[in-house]
């Protein structure tokens with residue numbers, strides 16, 4: 079159940095530039111005008127800056143500089159993504175909470191966000207360091223109407239969303255390393271972990287876990303990954319507002335998801351390949367069976383990497399070790 083305060087924030091958020099009168103709030107929430115006034119005082123204690131003008135009403139001028147369900151939703155202009163936000167100050171992993179919520183029928187677009195994860199999960203059972211208030215640690219619950227074998231498309235889509243936001247809104251130069259690492263200056267800045275619950279021909283839900291190193295200084299990244307990881311701050315020497323970055327990602331995600339629903343995977347494939355890390359370069363591919371050399375040329379509909387061999391044949395690579403630095 080939404081609290082009265084959350085409802086007030088929603089009502090004020092949908093009218094960011096205009097004022098909402100005390101009478102309107104009181105009518106819509108079925109509480110007295112003096113109760114509304116008391117809630118406004120509580121919101122101010124939480125760090126909201128609220129303007130109250132006689133005969134006009136209330137307006138939120140600024141939200142507090144910390145993550146919460148309310149601050150993420152205030153000023154978030156999406157139709158379905160982030161309409162339900164679950165925020166935790168600390169949790170083992172947002173993935174776990176998202177699975178539970180999805181099993182309990184949480185709607186498409188519900189998101190879980192944490193300030194800190196104590197047991198963040200990376201791909202291939204690796205650990206994902208998620209320091210308090212230093213990054214974006216979020217899991218999105220999606221219920222796409224696609225066949226389970228096409229689920230990797232949603233991961234690839236997510237990678238293009240992150241790359242677009244870093245490039246177009248933060249002026250950085252991201253690349254996507256197959257399958258879904260976001261790289262800046264040859265170092266990983268963000269990763270995506272997709273988990274799914276499905277039957278043979280139907281997806282029940284997909285959880286897209288997104289981890290972005292945002293405001294860590296280089297020496298704040300764990301030692302074991304310092305050679306290969308970075309943060310947005312370390313690459314640009316700028317600090318970022320985490321809430322506003324989350325909102326930009328959600329808004330852009332919704333836009334790209336709508337394009338995907340309308341036009342299908344080809345537009346995602348084209349965009350992914352435009353960001354593809356070291357595409358067109360010759361690499362060594364080690365699988366269980368053999369080690370071979372090939373040029374990486376793109377991605378397939380099912381998310382596989384396409385490798386072109388010397389006899390011009392193109393094969394799909396689903397897993398295996400790819401040596402991205404054959405000359406180093």
Ligand code: BTN
Pocket residue numbers: 170171172173195197198199200201202204206208214215216217259268269270271287288289290
């Ligand atoms: C990778 O290995 O590259 C994927 C990293 C995914 C990390 C995110 S952080 C939010 C969500 N919760 C987790 O425990 N993992 C994902």
